[in-house]
Amino acid sequence: MTDRLSPRAILEKLVSFPTVSSDTNLPLIDWVEAYLKSHGIAAHRHPHESDPAKAAVFAHVGPEVEGAVVLSGHTDVVPVEGQPWSTDPFEVVEKDGKLFGRGTCDMKGFDALAIWAVVEAHYAGVTRPLQLALSYDEEIGCTGAAPLIESMQAQFPKADVVIVGEPTMMGAVTGHKGGIGFHVHVKGFEVHSSLMHTGVNAIMYGAKLIAWANEMNAQNSAQEPEASVADFVPPWSTLHVGTIQGGTAHNITALDCQFDLTFRLLPGESADVWVARTKAKVAEIEAEMQAVVPGTYIQMDEVFSLPGVVPEADGAAEALVRRLTGDNASHVVSYGTEGGHFQSAGYSTVICGPGDIAQAHQPDEFLSVAQFEAGQRFMQKLLEACR
Ligand SMILES: [Zn+2]
Numbered sequence: 564m565t566d567r568l569s570p571r572a573i574l575e576k577l578v579s580f581p582t583v584s585s586d587t588n589l590p591l592i593d594w595v596e597a598y599l600k601s602h603g604i605a606a607h608r609h610p611h612e613s614d615p616a617k618a619a620v621f622a623h624v625g626p627e628v629e630g631a632v633v634l635s636g637h638t639d640v641v642p643v644e645g646q647p648w649s650t651d652p653f654e655v656v657e658k659d660g661k662l663f664g665r666g667t668c669d670m671k672g673f674d675a676l677a678i679w680a681v682v683e684a685h686y687a688g689v690t691r692p693l694q695l696a697l698s699y700d701e702e703i704g705c706t707g708a709a710p711l712i713e714s715m716q717a718q719f720p721k722a723d724v725v726i727v728g729e730p731t732m733m734g735a736v737t738g739h740k741g742g743i744g745f746h747v748h749v750k751g752f753e754v755h756s757s758l759m760h761t762g763v764n765a766i767m768y769g770a771k772l773i774a775w776a777n778e779m780n781a782q783n784s785a786q787e788p789e790a791s792v793a794d795f796v797p798p799w800s801t802l803h804v805g806t807i808q809g810g811t812a813h814n815i816t817a818l819d820c821q822f823d824l825t826f827r828l829l830p831g832e833s834a835d836v837w838v839a840r841t842k843a844k845v846a847e848i849e850a851e852m853q854a855v856v857p858g859t860y861i862q863m864d865e866v867f868s869l870p871g872v873v874p875e876a877d878g879a880a881e882a883l884v885r886r887l888t889g890d891n892a893s894h895v896v897s898y899g900t901e902g903g904h905f906q907s908a909g910y911s912t913v914i915c916g917p918g919d920i921a922q923a924h925q926p927d928e929f930l931s932v933a934q935f936e937a938g939q940r941f942m943q944k945l946l947e948a949c950r
Pocket of ligand 1: 637669670701729
């Protein structure tokens with residue numbers, strides 16, 4: 564495996580591993596590790612804390628000095644079940660100037676370019692180091708990024724700048740919202756509904772919390788946004804319930820009601836403050852429930868927590884990417900990335916990668932050949948800038 568593969572050949576290899584977040588990504592990690600090693604690059608592995616079927620891989624190329632540029636990608640992809648694909652999703656198929664395949668856009672296209680770039684940097688020689696960071700579990704709440712960052716910091720000289728290669732059409736994206744997700748379980752008390760005043764209907768008490776979420780949305784949207792967040796769509800924080808289950812019959816007060824409550828918060832808004840507000844509301848509803856039947860309760864379990872990316876004043880990452888892309892517009896996006904974890908760990912962070920987020924997670928996901936080539940030109944300029 565000592566051949567230097569083209570970005571396209573690397574992409575074909577990466578897409579061939581069906582690394583859906585619920586499944587193993589180890590064959591892909593093994594391949595990346597072996598490919599880098601075959602070129603004399605030491606690859607490090609960070610195993611998942613509790614799932615032996617997953618790992619992240621990271622590498623440092625260039626002098627052992629601080630100030631590296633990190634190329635950050637995730638290796639997992641979203642499922643294809645139930646989606647009407649016209650081609651095999653785990654094979655790159657080129658048609659009409661598009662590279663079809665699961666993950667081509669989100670985000671194995673960037674991963675391939677990043678792997679290609681570190682190998683080129685290794686042979687060409689760079690004075691500013693490059694670091695590669697490929698994580699797991701991004702698609703299920705970006706839970707793989709923080710442990711990967713910790714591992715990298717323990718192994719490598721500190722990097723300066725992080726480029727998270729999520730699809731931005733190679734524009735420089737400098738901000739996005741953060742998120743927190745909770746699984747809420749309302750435990751009620753079952754009685755015949757003719758005697759509902761003696762029971763605790765978990766659905767109806769759960770509905771109170773959901774109604775409160777609606778009120779918060781109305782309040783948030785009514786506020787005049789500050790200038791720093793005016794570019795977000797929408798420019799306010801939102802609370803959302805995307806799933807709900809509960810109850811057994813129309814004439815029994817529901818014993819259980821479970822739903823997911825997810826916050827998308829403007830960067831700068833404190834997750835802790837929103838959690839505290841929510842817990843205060845939960846305590847109020849719980850007190851009403853327990854006044855009817857002691858022992859009933861509402862339990863909230865955090866499923867994920869994703870810091871937002873705050874636009875940096877004179878950020879080093881933004882400046883570098885603007886220099887390489889010539890993109891001087893300012894962009895913020897409404898989807899989350901691992902960038903928030905990097906930024907909160909002290910790195911200057913920007914999001915910039917090939918492809919359009921509109922194609923991510925779709926059946927017949929694709930990356931245009933033109934975007935993939937633009938990504939390669941970007942990496943070539945980056946290599947020159949690091950020489
Ligand atoms: Zn992604």
